[in-house]
Amino acid sequence: MEKVNQVYEGKAKKVFSTEDENLFIVSYKDDATAFNGLKKGTITGKGIVNNKMSNYLMQILEKNGVPTHFVEEINDRETIVKKVSIVPLEVIIRNVSAGSFAKNYGVEEGITFPEPTIEFSYKNDALGDPLINEYHAFALGLATKEEINTIKTMAFKIDEILKEYFKNLGVRLIDFKLEFGKTADGTIVLADEISPDTCRFWDINTNEKLDKDRFRRDLGGVEGAYQEMMKRVFGE
Ligand code: ADP
Ligand code: UDP
Numbered sequence: 001m002e003k004v005n006q007v008y009e010g011k012a013k014k015v016f017s018t019e020d021e022n023l024f025i026v027s028y029k030d031d032a033t034a035f036n037g038l039k040k041g042t043i044t045g046k047g048i049v050n051n052k053m054s055n056y057l058m059q060i061l062e063k064n065g066v067p068t069h070f071v072e073e074i075n076d077r078e079t080i081v082k083k084v085s086i087v088p089l090e091v092i093i094r095n096v097s098a099g100s101f102a103k104n105y106g107v108e109e110g111i112t113f114p115e116p117t118i119e120f121s122y123k124n125d126a127l128g129d130p131l132i133n134e135y136h137a138f139a140l141g142l143a144t145k146e147e148i149n150t151i152k153t154m155a156f157k158i159d160e161i162l163k164e165y166f167k168n169l170g171v172r173l174i175d176f177k178l179e180f181g182k183t184a185d186g187t188i189v190l191a192d193e194i195s196p197d198t199c200r201f202w203d204i205n206t207n208e209k210l211d212k213d214r215f216r217r218d219l220g221g222v223e224g225a226y227q228e229m230m231k232r233v234f235g236e
């Protein structure tokens with residue numbers, strides 16, 4: 001399958017149309033941004049790690065009954081996915097306090113919650129992806145109530161599967177962001193990516209950060225952290 005036209009260039013990926021109107025090709029870049037695009041940089045090899053890791057995790061989810069947009073990996077950076085209409089919500093699941101949760105609510109990072117939390121941001125760069133609740137999402141017409149319920153159920157199920165998977169690799173899944181989309185027939189599927197760009201991963205023994213926080217917070221060892229996660233998932 002060939003790329004026909006670039007339909008979108010985002011901060012981390014390019015999206016192309018194909019000869020099949022129901023399929024896109026996504027191409028993962030090494031470009032990194034943080035703080036709504038204010039901080040920019042390059043993480044060498046990131047596109048390959050994110051493409052391969054995301055595809056691998058989506059296949060695990062599929063095996064566990066979670067529908068995703070994944071179709072076929074065509075090379076290190078490019079993947080055929082189902083074309084979906086993205087529900088403009090960033091769905092964030094948290095198992096442990098970190099990032100904006102710790103900052104907004106005045107708690108330290110690293111507190112394990114009695115059960116996972118969910119929150120939604122309105123995916124809108126101009127507004128800075130503001131936090132919204134599900135009533136707001138419904139009021140804004142971003143999704144139906146049924147779709148929001150489906151998304152919530154899927155997000156918690158994904159958390160259960162991934163938490164267990166990463167635990168076996170010596171990794172704590174702290175929090176992560178998901179995006180969902182609707183296929184031509186209206187089915188809600190997991191879309192976008194699951195990678196060190198969109199998840200917080202801490203080493204289970206040392207709590208060392210193995211994700212994009214190393215870039216956001218200028219901790220150094222950014223490329224090494226992405227390669228370490230690649231090694232944990234795929235072995236040597
Ligand atoms: P951003 O838009 O935040 O800069 P990316 O650089 O990752 O993010 O761009 C990828 C874009 O493609 C995102 O807007 C994402 O919502 C969208 N997308 C992801 N998966 C699909 C899909 N299967 N079909 C259509 N759009 C998708
Ligand atoms: N996240 C993301 N994209 C965003 C915002 C957040 O992938 O635009 C991920 C982030 O990597 C983390 C989780 O969602 O794993 C929670 O992020 P948080 O709300 O703490 O925001 P941040 O600290 O990144 O501003």
